Amino acid sequence: MAGLELRDIRKSFGNTQVLKGLSFQIADGEFLSLVGESGCGKSTLLRIISGLETPDSGEVLIGGGVMNAASPKDRNISMVFQDYALYPHMSVAQNISMLLIMARLPLHARLPLLNRISPSARALRPVIASEVEAVAKQLRIEHLLNRRPAELSGGQRQRVALGRALVRHPKLFLMDEPLSNLDAKLRVEVRKEITELHQSTGLTFVYVTHDQTEAMTMSHRVALLEKGELLQLATPSALYADPHSVAVARFIGSPEINILPAEVSSGIARLGAEMVPGRAVNMDGSTLFALRPEAARLVDRHDVSTDFKLGFTRHLTEDLGHEVLLHGTLDALPETRFRMRLPKTSDLLSGTSLDTALHVGFDANNLLFFNADGARLRDAAIVAEASEAAQ
């Protein structure tokens, strides 16, 4: 049974089409990330799933049932918001218990004064308190229960927001950029905690983020959205290694993939002024060559071990300790930025200045090919002349 299924969801605000017919399924217990630039419609989609927004057309199925007409509280979902959205004038315990109070007490028992004498409120209060405590224990926030949100740090607020979502035991757990207000170190920590939470609860998670690292590290599958359309829905490794389009290739991976414009005519490809060694198969006209930064390495001027060897001008070096990032341009394509990720600083770099001529080597089978519109050319290849001659 699908945890969540979307069928041709469309939504417009005024004249802007925000979602242009999205359909996909998420398995029960799956962790799916919705990723994209801001304005791609990912948050709107999450709000449609939660019921806070209604789609213009299309169907939302949660646990197999069509939920289009159901209000947010009837969908059995929980949502964690970017700014945590805690009730500012209530204590942490009240924040977490609010949902239970709303769900279990009749209206008259929720009114001030009456809630003190109503028998149902009296009977339920200890039950609710113990459930709140259990959730607080799970998230290690028992000692904060009497504080107000204003007295908490960002990470603590985040935990309270998670607690408020957990106490419901929902079918579907929705998160809208929950880490974007945390500092970098805490973000990595909470990222891990959310992953553990997913593993321990086994719930279906839909996680919205603009940060591809979060999406790649946490999810089973990632849905990449652009301008209201689903570019690709795949596992993180598939997205990285096998992008359908140049937009996906660009979005996934940091530093960004290198996109090299090439001109191909009758089997001969050129990168700027430089002729590419080997024969170009199934490419024509303007073509894009894409190369992950780690697929390139520095080579000696006389090295012939790689298919490609191109002159490189370095503009900037970022030494991260465990790896080195080089930013610069290929001499053949002075207009196009070229990034390299080296596992450690290279002998070829030692004693060089930014002016020193360097050479970049990479192999043809590491290249991805796209046509000028950005669509992947799956059957394109660069075939070495020599090997073909040998056949």
Place this chain on the structure above:
Amino acid sequence: MTVTTSIQKPQSSWLRFLASFKPKSLGDGVGTGFLFLGAWLIIFPFVWMLSASLKPADEVYDSSFHFWPQTFVGDVNYYGVLFDQPYLTFLANSFIVCAGILVVQLVTAVPAAYALAKLKFRGSTILFGFVVASLTIPINVTSIPIYLGLVKVGLLDTYFSLMFPFFVSVFAIFLFRQFFKDYPDSIIDAARVDGFSEIEIILRLILPAAIPAVAAFSVFSVVAHWNDLYWPLIVVQSQEKMTAALSMLQYQSEFDNDYGRTFASATVVTLPMVVIFLFARRLFIRSITMSGIKG
């Protein structure tokens, strides 16, 4: 060598108080002078009111002004105002009218403001435009139709008729809308996911956050309707329904204007507001700065 100790000499608090008026510079002195002038312009009518309330009517007309009356009739004037007429009834009437108006204004304005600030619905912009536009209609325009309507249903000279035109305060809707707009949408969304109804969102989330705005508006509304003379003058016919402000006019007639008593009456009508002001000064000031309108 003699040490000048006069500077360090401990001064009495009274001297320190006087010394605080000493201007630090010429510009400062000029500024203080202007402030004193401004304060005098505001206070003088009250001083005059107090002074006149102690005088017989003919002395009020006197061209030469003495603060202390030449013929002191303050005791007579105040006795008449406090005991020859049902002064407490007037106060009670004013209280009932102000409280009634305020309660209904809040009950109508808060949900309306919430809807205009936070709910998306067709025509909300146009509706808000109407709200703002109706801020410009003075009560004088609507008072005659409302008066005629009240005559038709036979409700003149009732508390209802005193309160009715003010039940919906456009100003309150406007003020609260601006205040509610700043409330984070995500908290409202979270509340919807938690199962709050819209009314509960207002009562449990928005109102607790809007207490400063509600308090400020309450001050504004109570002061305005306590001091209102125009509408009570139109709909009140009997002494039992007179508000405190209206009761002053009892000493005015075509043939005899007892200004001494009128001003004694004005003094006792103003007094409750002055007392409240002394206790809730910060609230008053906030209401004026928040609304951007001088009361």
